[in-house]
Amino acid sequence: MTDENQDTLSKRATLRDVAKAAGVSHTTVSNAFARPDQLSAPLRERVLTTARALGYAGPNPAARSLRTGRHGAIGLAFSEDLPYAFSDPTAIGFLQGVAEACRGLRTNLLLIATRTLAAADDPAGPDGVQAVRDAAVDGFVLYSLARDSPVVASVSARGLPHVAVDQPRLPGVPYVGIDDEGGARRAAEHLLAFGHRRFAILSLKLGSDGRDGVASPGRVAAATYSVPASRLAGYRAALARGGVDPAAVPVLECALNDERRAHDQLLPLLGTKQRPTAILAMSDRLALGAVAAARAAGLTVPGDLSVVGFDDVAGDGLESSFLTTVRQPHAEKGRLALQMLAAPGGPQQRVLPAELVVRASSARVTAPQSADGT
Amino acid sequence: MTDENQDTLSKRATLRDVAKAAGVSHTTVSNAFARPDQLSAPLRERVLTTARALGYAGPNPAARSLRTGRHGAIGLAFSEDLPYAFSDPTAIGFLQGVAEACRGLRTNLLLIATRTLAAADDPAGPDGVQAVRDAAVDGFVLYSLARDSPVVASVSARGLPHVAVDQPRLPGVPYVGIDDEGGARRAAEHLLAFGHRRFAILSLKLGSDGRDGVASPGRVAAATYSVPASRLAGYRAALARGGVDPAAVPVLECALNDERRAHDQLLPLLGTKQRPTAILAMSDRLALGAVAAARAAGLTVPGDLSVVGFDDVAGDGLESSFLTTVRQPHAEKGRLALQMLAAPGGPQQRVLPAELVVRASSARVTAPQSADGT
DNA sequence: CTGAAAGCGCTTACAG
DNA sequence: CTGAAAGCGCTTACAG
Numbered sequence: 001m002t003d004e005n006q007d008t009l010s011k012r013a014t015l016r017d018v019a020k021a022a023g024v025s026h027t028t029v030s031n032a033f034a035r036p037d038q039l040s041a042p043l044r045e046r047v048l049t050t051a052r053a054l055g056y057a058g059p060n061p062a063a064r065s066l067r068t069g070r071h072g073a074i075g076l077a078f079s080e081d082l083p084y085a086f087s088d089p090t091a092i093g094f095l096q097g098v099a100e101a102c103r104g105l106r107t108n109l110l111l112i113a114t115r116t117l118a119a120a121d122d123p124a125g126p127d128g129v130q131a132v133r134d135a136a137v138d139g140f141v142l143y144s145l146a147r148d149s150p151v152v153a154s155v156s157a158r159g160l161p162h163v164a165v166d167q168p169r170l171p172g173v174p175y176v177g178i179d180d181e182g183g184a185r186r187a188a189e190h191l192l193a194f195g196h197r198r199f200a201i202l203s204l205k206l207g208s209d210g211r212d213g214v215a216s217p218g219r220v221a222a223a224t225y226s227v228p229a230s231r232l233a234g235y236r237a238a239l240a241r242g243g244v245d246p247a248a249v250p251v252l253e254c255a256l257n258d259e260r261r262a263h264d265q266l267l268p269l270l271g272t273k274q275r276p277t278a279i280l281a282m283s284d285r286l287a288l289g290a291v292a293a294a295r296a297a298g299l300t301v302p303g304d305l306s307v308v309g310f311d312d313v314a315g316d317g318l319e320s321s322f323l324t325t326v327r328q329p330h331a332e333k334g335r336l337a338l339q340m341l342a343a344p345g346g347p348q349q350r351v352l353p354a355e356l357v358v359r360a361s362s363a364r365v366t367a368p369q370s371a372d373g374t
Numbered sequence: 375m376t377d378e379n380q381d382t383l384s385k386r387a388t389l390r391d392v393a394k395a396a397g398v399s400h401t402t403v404s405n406a407f408a409r410p411d412q413l414s415a416p417l418r419e420r421v422l423t424t425a426r427a428l429g430y431a432g433p434n435p436a437a438r439s440l441r442t443g444r445h446g447a448i449g450l451a452f453s454e455d456l457p458y459a460f461s462d463p464t465a466i467g468f469l470q471g472v473a474e475a476c477r478g479l480r481t482n483l484l485l486i487a488t489r490t491l492a493a494a495d496d497p498a499g500p501d502g503v504q505a506v507r508d509a510a511v512d513g514f515v516l517y518s519l520a521r522d523s524p525v526v527a528s529v530s531a532r533g534l535p536h537v538a539v540d541q542p543r544l545p546g547v548p549y550v551g552i553d554d555e556g557g558a559r560r561a562a563e564h565l566l567a568f569g570h571r572r573f574a575i576l577s578l579k580l581g582s583d584g585r586d587g588v589a590s591p592g593r594v595a596a597a598t599y600s601v602p603a604s605r606l607a608g609y610r611a612a613l614a615r616g617g618v619d620p621a622a623v624p625v626l627e628c629a630l631n632d633e634r635r636a637h638d639q640l641l642p643l644l645g646t647k648q649r650p651t652a653i654l655a656m657s658d659r660l661a662l663g664a665v666a667a668a669r670a671a672g673l674t675v676p677g678d679l680s681v682v683g684f685d686d687v688a689g690d691g692l693e694s695s696f697l698t699t700v701r702q703p704h705a706e707k708g709r710l711a712l713q714m715l716a717a718p719g720g721p722q723q724r725v726l727p728a729e730l731v732v733r734a735s736s737a738r739v740t741a742p743q744s745a746d747g748t
Numbered sequence: 749c750t751g752a753a754a755g756c757g758c759t760t761a762c763a764g
Numbered sequence: 765c766t767g768a769a770a771g772c773g774c775t776t777a778c779a780g
Binding site: 012052055057058060061062063064065066071072073085086087092095096099106108109110111112130131133134135136154157158159 | 426429432434435445446447459461473480482484486507508533
Binding site: 434438 | 773774775
């Protein structure tokens with residue numbers, strides 16, 4: 001305590017101060033902290049005791065990094081505001097995997113606050129770019145970023161090893177993701193097999209402009225997020241093969257992955273005569289929003305409306321979810337990404353399976369229908 | 375792209391290289407990146423262009439930190455394994471607040487992987503200590519650590535500003551927490567008012583040894599986690615005032631905040647003749663475990679068993695929770711902690727309110743009972 | 749608006 | 765096992 005007080009009053013002790021006080025060289029103090037085998041145990045003890053007495057907590061991290069070129073940390077860049085990321089169960093599953101791998105690698109994790117929506121009032125340029133520039137890390141993981149994100153460009157400019165997870169897929173950048181198209185295809189095939197002909201799609205964001213609503217063909221074609229684009233392709237391929245015109249299936253885009261948005265977008269559609277009997281949702285969150293909308297419209301799930309989600313994150317407790325969904329290995333993506341960063345030389349592209357899990361939110365359509373509702 | 379390749383092959387460009395190539399001084403390049411007002415716009419543009427051409431992404435963060443003494447990051451130390459932390463809704467709410475504040479402060483967030491249970495196989499000493507030593511940060515937030523955690527000691531040794539959230543409460547260390555005792559008291563009073571006389575308490579961990587089970591009076595007295603100790607004190611004070619002998623109320627300690635543990639610990643108790651009619655749970659997770667245990671025992675909630683949780687995190691979606699609980703402002707704690715770090719000089723102790731929220735998991739006891747079950 | 753100089757605190761071969 | 769020396773890359777008054 002006394003030492004700490006001295007600390008804050010006087011100048012902070014350095015390696016040199018400890019060396020002087022202990023009567024040894026610079027090197028010896030450094031070794032006492034970083035290379036115990038380079039000096040005798042009693043001497044080491046003496047040095048460490050002297051250090052403690054001077055309030056010296058160990059080598060200055062910045063000086064050490066400058067000298068060694070290593071930081072002992074990796075940077076994690078998110079597509080969303082950091083606060084939002086922590087509320088998305090998908091991201092949390094991924095973070096768990098990353099965190100686990102970090103522990104194994106004895107690496108700290110630097111979370112980089114970025115913002116998808118460019119802040120016009122921001123003099124420092126696009127959000128996250130400065131943060132990436134300043135990040136004292138040995139590499140980056142890009143998690144679910146848009147192809148045109150300024151953060152992607154600034155990470156690439158750093159010239160450090162990096163891995164993209166989910167998106168973007170860029171030539172020359174190691175990648176970890178899942179079979180989005182296949183997973184989506186199986187979800188649609190499942191509903192088609194139950195006789196459904198009238199669909200609506202709840203889509204994750206296709207662009208970074210925060211837009212909600214029905215996505216036009218142009219918007220879909222210009223999507224800068226490849227994951228929703230791939231899932232959409234999978235849904236549509238299956239629908240077309242099943243004899244349903246994909247162009248007639250509305251795509252409701254939700255700028256944020258939350259139940260409320262899905263609920264609000266879908267509800268009006270459920271009041272129409274030609275209402276869909278089946279919902280393809282690109283996340284479990286969106287799917288739960290659809291379930292809520294159904295209830296609000298006086299419809300039952302799966303009696304009046306079948307819903308298939310994506311992610312398999314809805315049931316976290318002892319209770320398992322009732323949602324039919326596409327399972328993906330969230331934590332595994334995090335583990336793999338860090339492994340690719342830590343041990344380069346392995347495969348540069350890992351595409352993990354996405355498996356359909358049938359539960360209680362999907363069922364055979366009640367009344368036979370044609371695609372045009374007749 | 376070509377530049378990037380050169381980058382990885384040749385030595386990485388420095389400020390000096392850029393200065394040489396642009397025909398300006400060291401200083402000017404530095405200013406171009408950090409102080410735009412110190413040079414003309416055209417010159418700045420020229421410098422930046424040259425930098426880009428050389429694959430120079432900006433000043434080396436370590437060198438900059440060494441020079442300025444600032445890192446632009448704060449360290450967050452958790453009591454649990456990092457992977458577990460990301461699965462605890464309480465921690466996530468807190469992280470959201472921290473993340474939000476970080477964005478406002480333009481600060482990155484370094485997550486420090488620590489482990490509560492000392493790993494015997496760990497040659498580097500207690501987990502987290504080295505990570506704290508190596509952390510290139512301007513300050514620390516300690517989140518819910520045990521009083522005797524080695525991480526607390528190593529953070530204190532760093533001599534950097536730090537704030538403890540929830541626990542530990544240490545003299546001289548700024549603190550953010552809630553009125554744990556008061557919140558717990560109100561939870562118990564609520565159940566007493568409903569006529570309950572037979573209780574069981576589901577407790578969060580009291581020590582760092584990973585022990586589950588009935589906590590002896592000795593263990594409670596020796597608790598190194600002050601939050602559960604305070605809540606226990608609150609429960610017991612209310613029980614005693616309500617004429618229930620606190621010593622007769624079993625305290626079931628759960629080493630991890632999860633439903634499964636609570637379920638497994640409580641279930642045997644629910645099969646006894648003297649089974650409790652009311653559960654005081656120190657978290658919503660534990661409370662949900664109690665609800666699951668009730669179901670498994672063929673009891674209804676709140677018909678046969680009343681359950682009161684803590685945290686108010688159980689209902690995350692559109693659906694609100696049915697749990698009677700004690701609400702605490704998770705995100706606000708995070709925001710306040712960062713604010714205290716960023717703007718020292720304000721109050722050093724912030725104790726936020728913890729308010730009882732009555733919902734459907736608690737009800738009047740069905741048959742009148744005395745404390746001894748007669 | 750520009751440039752020369754000093755020094756932030758450390759690690760690492762290397763010689764003894 | 766110990767110590768003297770060089771240099772990692774930058775920022776910041778300061779003088780012009």
